[in-house]
Amino acid sequence: MNLIEQTLATLRYILDSRAIVTGGAINPRHHTDWSHYGPTCPNVLLLPRTTEEVSKMLRICNTHKQPVVPQGGMTGLAGGSVPRAGDIALSLEHMAGIEEIDAAAATMTVLAGTRLETIQQAAAEAGFLFPLDLEARGSCQIGGNIATNAGGNSVIRYGMTRDQVLGLEVVLADGRVLNLMNKMIKNNTGYDLKQCFIGSEGTLGVITRAVLKLQPLPGHVTTAMCALPDYANAVQLLRALQKRIGTPQAYEVMWPAFYQIGVEWSGHAAPLPSDKPLYVLFESTGSGEALEALLADARGTGDVTDAVVAASPLQARQLWKVREATREFSARFSPLSFDLSLPMGEIDAFIQDCQQQLDSRFPGHHTLYFGHIDDSSLHVTIDLNSLPEPSPVDALNDLIYTAVGGRKGSVSAEHGIGALKRNYLHHSVTPEAMDVMRQLKQTFDPNGILNPGKVIA
Template sequence: MNLLEQTLATLRYILDSSSIVTGGAINPRHHTDWSHYAPACPGILLLPRTTEEVSKMLRICNTHKQPVVPQGGMTGLAGGGVPRAGDIALSLERMEGIEEIDPAAATMTVLAGTRLETIQQAAAEAGFLFPLNLGARGSCQIGGNIATNAGGNSVIRYGMTRDLVLGLEVVLADGRVLNLMNKMMKNNTGYDLKQCFIGSEGTLGVITRAVLKLHPLPGDVTTVLCAPADYSSAVRLLRTLQRKVGTPQAYEVMWPAFYRLGVDWSGQTAPLPDDKPIYVLFESTGSAEALEALLADAFETGDITDAVIASSHTQARQLWKIREATGEFPVRLKPLNFDISLPIGEIDAFIQDCQQHLDSRFPGHHTLYFGHIGDSNLHVTVDLNSVPEPAPVEALDELVYTAVGARKGSVSAEHGIGALKRDYLHHSVTPEALEVMRQLKQTFDPNGILNPGKVLG
């Protein structure tokens, strides 16, 4: 028997048959994630219902030195949950549920397979907000969100996923269970081990439960679309907004090509003329009077040249439909997406450099720029239909990531490294830091069974 067959025989001896799926019975959605990177059917799909079952599964796989790929909702964009042929996929989809909402501690305890939208709804019903918000909210699972340290529109106010996690339960490669569950904001008892697993993409351990930090529900939200005079004005507007009204719930910046596309796809009349140099869509929960005064001052100083304030929830949704055009990228474009971060003051110069390099190397390319910027996050999407065939993906990757490294940015802002960005990690991480990462991997997973080929290779 080969390695996979030996492992399968032991799994069948120890586990209930309902938690083991093989061959053609494995749903194709376990073959790849939303990146569509290198689809492959796993040799075995494991579907645990409890932490104890996860522990047994990993202990068996570790004994046989059998590679295991943890999977969540498979909505990732970096190939982090994609198995290789012969790998075992370990899906947390059956470990779903909210175990507790503690109003006094303002926490929620959940199983890793619980969908983000379910968590958001339960928090709202209890009078709280769980602010992590992604377009994939109806499909993604909280374990995957934590494993990739997901971001989203609300990071500027509430932080990344790691800022929303107080405690974790994690199963190590050898089956040991780490109980790092905690409800306290202040808990200064040695190394904060949970941070090792947040953003590690299943390469150090499998997250099975989490304690999440809840926030008060926001008050009335005002949605504004405005046209700053230039990028510097957009940054200045953000800082003034934070100082005089309060940090916004979201602060989205769109460059002209993206704005025009978003308006066109939304099927609405452009709320602002499409000849402006930059557009900002933001949400504020501060005083309406203070916000109106701020906008009036910005008009007077020339920092903004036009603006529209949503007068209803319906109008606010229409404005957001422009920004949410990204949801149709896979259908209408052949997108090569870059999720990067840069020092905020460098973003506009980076775009100019990037555009110049692309114009020179790939005349006629169609590239879109948009992002959250208040949290340093810029998204760049190249439509591969607009560049020569075969699509020069590696050349584009090298062009963009080299430019990111030159400005001391990050090759991944919120989507993780996975397999797609592994070879470019050196643009953002020093050799010394990479070596420490490898040492950490060796400590937690000495046989290298957890998600091999991801993050560090």
């Protein structure tokens, strides 16, 4: 018997048959994620229902040195959960549910396969907010969110997923279960091992349970959109909001080409003229009067050239629909998307530099810029349909990621590295740091069975 046959025979001997799926019975959604990288059908799909089953599965695979790819909601954008030929996929979809909401500690204990939207709704029903929010909220699973250290719209106020996690349960490659569950913010008992697994994309261990930190429900939220004369004014407006009203719930910046498409696809009239240099959409929990006064002052000094404040939840949704044009990229474009992070003061110069290089090397390109600059995050999307065939994907990747490295930025702000960005990680990570990452991988997964080919070579 070959490797996979030996492993499968042992799995069938130890496990209930319902936990093992093979061949054509494997749903195609386990072949690839939203990046459409691959796709590849795994040889076997494992569907554990308990941590003990995950432990048994990994122990068997480790004994046979059989590669395993952990999978969540398959909403990733970097190919991090996509199997290779010969891999076994381990899906956490049947390990879903909220185990406890502790109102005194303001925590929620959940299984890794629980959908983000389910967590948000349960928190709201208990009088709390779980602030992580992504457009994939209805499909993504919290285990995947943690494994990729997801970002989202509310990072400016609440931080990344890493900041929302107090405790974890993790199964190591050899089947050992690490109980790192914890409800306390202060816990200085040696190395904070859970941080090794947050953002590791399933390469060091499989997350099975988590203790999440909840926040108070915000008060009245006001949504506004502003037109600005330049990028410096976007930074200035953010600082004014933080000083006079408080850190906003969200702060989204859109360059003109993105705004124009967002308006067109929204199906609503443009909230602001479409010929302005820059647009900002933000949410504030301060008083409406204070916000109106701030915007009046900004218009008086020319820092804001135009503004609209939503007068109802419906109007707020219409404003957000402009920013959420990204949901239609895959249907309307052939998108090559970049999820970048740069020092805030470098973002405008980076865009100008990229635009000049793209104009010179790829005339006729259609490139959109948008992002949550408050957390240094910038998204760049190039429509490959606007370029000659065959699309120069490698050349575009080299151009963008080299420019990021030149400004000491990150090749991934919130989507992870996966398979798609692995070869560009050196633009943001020093050789010494890469060596330490490899040492960690060797320590936690000496046989290299967990998500091989992802994050690091």
